[in-house]
């Protein structure tokens with residue numbers, strides 16, 4: 001056992017981050033492995049690993065340059081005193097705008113001109129990767145000499161004020177604005193705003209750990225923990241951006257150094273049946289495969305006699321078949337009794353989702369459920385898990401001869417709550 005937690009994370013060593021989608025795939029999914037060293041960290045299949053990322057160094061450096069701060073100015077944060085560089089790197093999320101930050105700009109605008117105590121005389125953007133510094137605007141400091149990009153803060157024609165009012169008065173505009181922008185975009189849209197380092201950090205979102213379903217069995221990989229991670233990347237307003245933690249793991253966390261802050265997040269419910277003779281049905285498209293790879297490794301290690309049925313799916317069989325060799329080997333060895341694959345973006349076959357295959361094999365699936373099989377779902381919470389849930393109810397109607405109300409009660413009350421054999425790990 002160890003004392004590591006989200007507040008006191010272990011610094012783990014990433015030993016692999018291999019791409020498991022095809023290089024030409026429209027997705028980037030990686031199999032990421034960590035050595036647990038002498039941490040004493042333990043886990044069981046079904047648990048999740050928490051990772052505490054940091055913001056990309058170039059983004060922090062660009063932001064500090066744009067704000068005219070120096071790296072070593074000290075601010076008070078929820079984690080105590082820190083330099084502004086440390087705070088923007090490790091304590092706050094700066095890769096996406098926070099609504100609270102925009103709402104908190106209210107004090108920056110007033111009818112009588114600038115309220116801020118600092119007077120900016122220019123803003124240049126420094127590009128960390130090239131070292132180049134580009135002047136965005138400068139100002140002599142005289143009232144009648146405002147640069148063209150610059151209006152007095154809070155004046156009626158101040159574009160910053162007009163934009164800010166449009167955001168705080170319309171929740172849809174706010175969501176739309178923050179969805180694709182970060183603080184560099186905000187400072188470019190509101191070039192006349194200035195901040196002290198303390199003012200800037202006050203309304204930022206605190207940096208949060210991200211959880212990942214563990215994709216390995218500790219018995220099959222002693223001393224290691226493995227993940228299946230979909231890297232979130234997108235381009236908005238001419239700049240490449242991405243998810244904080246996935247891009248951190250893919251691009252910034254170095255291999256073979258003990259430096260990735262992590263902790264275990266154990267589950268009490270998403271567990272294998274105690275009796276290894278019990279059959280299990282696993283539905284896990286995309287990264288939802290992760291805990292099921294771990295389950296299968298564990299059932300193989302334990303020599304469990306129960307049957308294993310996996311529904312997996314992703315965009316294409318050629319580019320997105322995660323763990324293809326392992327799954328085929330398990331199918332061949334008989335560990336996987338049944339493997340059903342749903343491809344959603346193949347040119348030559350109609351879009352197929354995992355629940356379509358569940359429905360297609362509804363009669364057999366129902367016979368497994370009637371025989372006491374556990375039913376597991378992992379992956380996208382908002383679309384997939386809802387549709388899979390409804391499909392399970394529909395199967396109970398069609399093959400269990402139940403009314404829709406009884407089928408709903410059977411699935412939601414009996415299987416989920418009383419028998420605890422319908423288990424979900426959805427996000």
Ligand SMILES: Cc1cc2nc3c(=O)[nH]c(=O)nc-3n(C[C@H](O)[C@H](O)[C@H](O)COP(=O)(O)OP(=O)(O)OC[C@H]3O[C@@H](n4cnc5c(N)ncnc54)[C@H](O)[C@@H]3O)c2cc1C
Pocket residue numbers: 048095179180210211212213214227228229230231232233234235242243244245246247287288290425426427
């Ligand atoms: C229990 C649990 C288990 C999980 N297991 C896994 C797992 O096994 N594998 C896995 O990959 N993930 C898993 N996740 C999700 C994971 O925790 C992260 O949420 C995910 O990796 C994204 O984190 P991020 O920091 O990279 O992205 P963030 O910086 O948090 O950003 C993600 C957000 O970006 C936004 N976004 C996405 N696309 C765009 C776009 N084009 N434009 C603008 N914004 C966009 C979305 O709103 C999304 O919510 C799990 C989550 C939970 C709660």
Ligand SMILES: NC(=O)c1ccc[n+]([C@@H]2O[C@H](COP(=O)([O-])OP(=O)(O)OC[C@H]3O[C@@H](n4cnc5c(N)ncnc54)[C@H](OP(=O)(O)O)[C@@H]3O)[C@@H](O)[C@H]2O)c1
Pocket residue numbers: 029230232233234285286287288313314315343344345353354355379380383384385387388427
């Ligand atoms: N930033 C991005 O561009 C981006 C891209 C992908 C995923 N993500 C996010 O990244 C996380 C992990 O992604 P992932 O790889 O696990 O999975 P995913 O890309 O969301 O989906 C995996 C498979 O599930 C399919 N699917 C979509 N809707 C479904 C539904 N209603 N029922 C059943 N299957 C459905 C997808 O088909 P389709 O061909 O219809 O998509 C795809 O074949 C998720 O949280 C997801 O929201 C973000």
